[in-house]
Amino acid sequence: MTDNNIIKMYTGDNVPLEMHKARVVQKLNLPDIDKRFEAITEAGNNTFLLNNRDVYLDMLTDSGVNAMSDRQQAAMMIADDSYAGSETFARLENKIKDIFNMDLFLPTHQGRASENIISRTMVKSGSVIPMNYHFTTTKAHIVENGGTVEEIYNDEALKINSTYPFKGNINLEKLQNLIDEHGANNIPFVRIEAGTNLIGGQPVSLSNMRQVRKICDKYGIKIVFDASLLQDNLYFNKCREEICKDMSIKEITHAISEISDIIYFSARKLGNARGGGICTDDQDLYYKMRELLPLYEGFLTYGGMSVREMEAITVGLEETMDLNMINQGPQFIAYMVEELKKKGIPVVTPPGGLGCHVDAMAFLDHVPQTKYPAGALAAAFYIASGIRGMERGTLSEQRDEDGNETISNMELLRLAMPRRVFTLSQVKYAVDRLSWLYDNRKLIGGLEFTEEPRVLRFFFGKLKADSNWQSKLVDKFKEDFGNSL
Ligand code: F0G
16 A cells, blocks of 8 residues: 555545654744735735745745755764865765766756756757646756747646546657657657646656657757756655556656656755756766856855755655655645545545645636736735745736736646645644635735836736725624634
């Protein structure tokens, strides 16, 4: 049985037991509703602009905020600070060889730094890069170097409600069509993203990756694998894919490496620390990428990372091979998704990794996309709970050259689940406040920009409510909850 820590309670409930205990904790504040209303107004209804001291549960992202283990913390104490040839680098390099079976490793300061180096080396004007789905920084680097991104997902990928276990799979027919249309010479690589972020942390199957490899081999096209969200993906390979059932997590990781020419990652996610890296066995590409490292990152044995973080990554990668470590995020997310589903709240299914994704388009079907329903829901949820989520919808898009809105495929409120950080009662609190909000959803209105930056507006932009709906929401909360926070 894969999930041996999901315990059947005497009451009949199934509960994912935490296979760790907290030994260092951080004090949290839960400001009252008046303070929350004030804080989100000051933040221009943009959860990126909230101060963390005003946030109860920070579900903005899992990036750099997963809990470290005692072993990771201990390893940080023995870091070797030498600028060149440090022992710390040797330990990380060896661990990379061990889990990815690749000999050549370039350290970088985070995921997008790896994307910069890979794109500068492999993408040129006219390049077409097929992928299961884009990530914001990935696309930006490819476009910056003159390339275009082609998303070749299956129809199931964008369906909010689905039972399809691997929504991150690549559609092979679309891949073949792209090769026929553009010619293999214009396709330097296919990018496969583990735990496809922007469609709800949805995994890609090992068998799909192997089929992609077969097609790429026919044409000499490389495969670049983004392993930032690999830990969730590995869990889903193990639990949902027949061919992986009897494989260890390390064997699945090796099988994925076998189909990849380059593996890169954000160690703010994979390895539960902060940093990044690029691995390969391709000497030619390695030497080309290596030239850029001292320019953009730092010397070859640290790449912009602190040696303490590198020690933590080494241990974090090793711990990622433990099913009882990597199952915690997906199990808590599945618990949250199932509880919300029971209450009729629209969420992305099947549950993925990274976080729970609420379908704001259905939740607020009376708010048009030009009034940013996912942004409005994020603001409303913060008011109702003190929990900070992230808008992933039209607000995260950029206007076209004529100033028209780019309407996004989905309007999601992402509630990230940093690993081993929250307790189940905190997850229950999130479910409870979201249920209250759902019953009062008609009170929620839209948002309008008051300050709109031209690029990456979701980071710094400020908005206001399009009516006094937020004070009505506060009044209703007080009516229902009295003095309770
Ligand atoms: N690739 C994926 C799949 C990611 O999710 C991220 C980051 C990156 C690359 C870039 O890595 O942040 O270290 O530069 N995702 C974060 C998030 C920002 O909140 O989902 P980075």
